[in-house]
Amino acid sequence: MKRSTALAFAGATLAALAALAWAFAPRPLEVETAAVAEGPFEATVDEDARTRLRDRYVVSAPLAGRLDRITLREGDAVTEGLVVATLTPALSPLLDERSLRELQARVEAARAGVERASARLESAKVAVLQAGNEARRSEELARQGFVAPTKLESDRLALLAAQKDQEAATAERHVALHEAEQARAALGAAQRGGGPAFPIKAPVAGRVLRVVQASEATVALGAPLLELGDTARMEVVTDLLTTEAVKLRPGQPVHIERWGGPGELQGRVRLVEPGGFTKVSALGVEEQRVRALIELTSPPEQWRSLGDGFRVGVRIVVQARPRALQVPLAAVFPRTDALGMAVFVVDGSRARLQPVEVAARSATHACVTQGPAAGTRVVIYPPAGLADGGRVRGRKI
Structure with a gap:
């Protein structure tokens, strides 16, 4: 075999081997990454809630008689001592x-x-x-x-x-x-x-919530006529799991969101009721829950459009730190040795396993006391095939 032919054959063989090595070489995993941040941190208990009046009053008939038609309607303002109905005794x-x-x-x-x-x-x-x-x-x-x-x-x-x-x-x-x-x-x-018409007066100042008996009729003793309440004395009530409610204390701040208006409203925990109750969830699971009452602290002009029984969302702050190292919650996972938690830190084109100590969690981030420095990029939702030292190609979010 000629020398040139041998060299050509050897070069072709090396090229084929290089092509096979490249074809079967492990590809870097494509992953999503996010940066570790440092700043204020709040651990919250998130739940749906509803508004309600702190006090409501039912005006009832003090005696049996003929009730004149009530002209008040839902939403009308009343003052204390205002005549809201007239009753003629029927004895x-x-x-x-x-x-x-x-x-x-x-x-x-x-x-x-x-x-x-x-x-x-x-x-x-x-x-x-x-x-x-x-x-x-x-x-x-x-x-x-x-x-x-x-x-x-x-x-x-x-x-x-x-x-x-x-x-x-x-x-x-x-x-x-x-x-x-x-x-x-x-x-x-x-x-x-018997006697002349008997005036029924409003016991407190407020607004009419519901007119029970609007038309003229003969009513019995104690029959409810209408409901009154002061819409300026509004509170928020939420049903929490008992395992979450034990973290609450009166005075803890609350962020009220998804109420329909701009921005967030502020409040604080007024009371956690001492008695729990059983509630069946949407999945048919029995849960032990307890009611927490929240007092609105935002100016009344800001939430004046809220009414009784409106749906809102609450985030009750159970732990707050003015400055903390925060890792995206999707990046934290249990270590295989069951000795704690860890994250994958992106080091160039490699993913390095790094243990972390989680002090608290929020809905989106974990507060860590030991972990990667602020600004370090970590892998979120790490795939099952990713190992320490594995090659990765990151996509920032």
């Missing part, structure tokens, strides 16, 4: 002993309601004084550096809650006095054997 010529005793018992119950409401109001005043003293004591100790700022903030929130409770107790006493007045008037009309 039999001979008032039997049982009916008389029922009206007398109603007067006694109304009087007891006034006493109970007065006692609650006095208790609320004492609670305000006690909370005020505790807040002032904490402020003095905080200036001297003997208490933590969180204790001072808790005492201030406790004072605010006590003041709100005193306002509610005052409103309850107004309602109790109004009911007692109506009960005494009904008993007097019955003992007189």
Whole structure:
């Protein structure tokens, strides 16, 4: 064989071998990458919620009689003491002993309601004084550096809650006095054997939520006529899993979103009810849930268009850090040795396995105390075939 032919054959063989090596060489995996960031971090409990009035009042008929047509409609504003309906007593010529005793018992119950409401109001005043003293004591100790700022903030929130409770107790006493007045008037009309038209007045200022009996009709004693409520005293209620509710404390901030208006509304946890209940999920799974009540802290002008029973979304902040290292949650996965979590860091064209310590999680990111530096790109949704040192070709998102 000629020398030139041998060289040509050897060159062709080497080219074929190189082509086969290239054809069967492992290709770099195409992956999506994202950068590790550093900044404010919030771990939240996300759930659907609804709005509701903190207090609603049902105006009922204090005696049996002929009801005139109610001209008020849903949404109309009323003031305390405004005549909302007129009732003409329809009493039999001979008032039997049982009916008389029922009206007398109603007067006694109304009087007891006034006493109970007065006692609650006095208790609320004492609670305000006690909370005020505790807040002032904490402020003095905080200036001297003997208490933590969180204790001072808790005492201030406790004072605010006590003041709100005193306002509610005052409103309850107004309602109790109004009911007692109506009960005494009904008993007097019955003992007189009928009389002129009896005006039914609004116990509180607010708006009409529902007119139960709009048309003229004969109504029985205690029949509901309409519902009233103060739309300026709105709150948000949500049903949380009990495993999530144990993380909540009164005063924790809440972001209210998906309410239909621009931006987010702000609120804070007012109360986590102590009793849970069983609820069946959409998948047919029984869940233990508990209600959390959220107080709106945004200006009323911002959420004036919200009404009773509107659907919203809430994000309750259970942990907040002003500066934290954040890794996309889709990049974090359990290590094969079950000793913690890890991520794949992009090092040039290679993916390097790096352990991380996760301190908290949000809906999109994980807060890590040990991990890659800020700005490092990590693989999100790492494919099953990716191993430490594997070749990758990243796509930024």
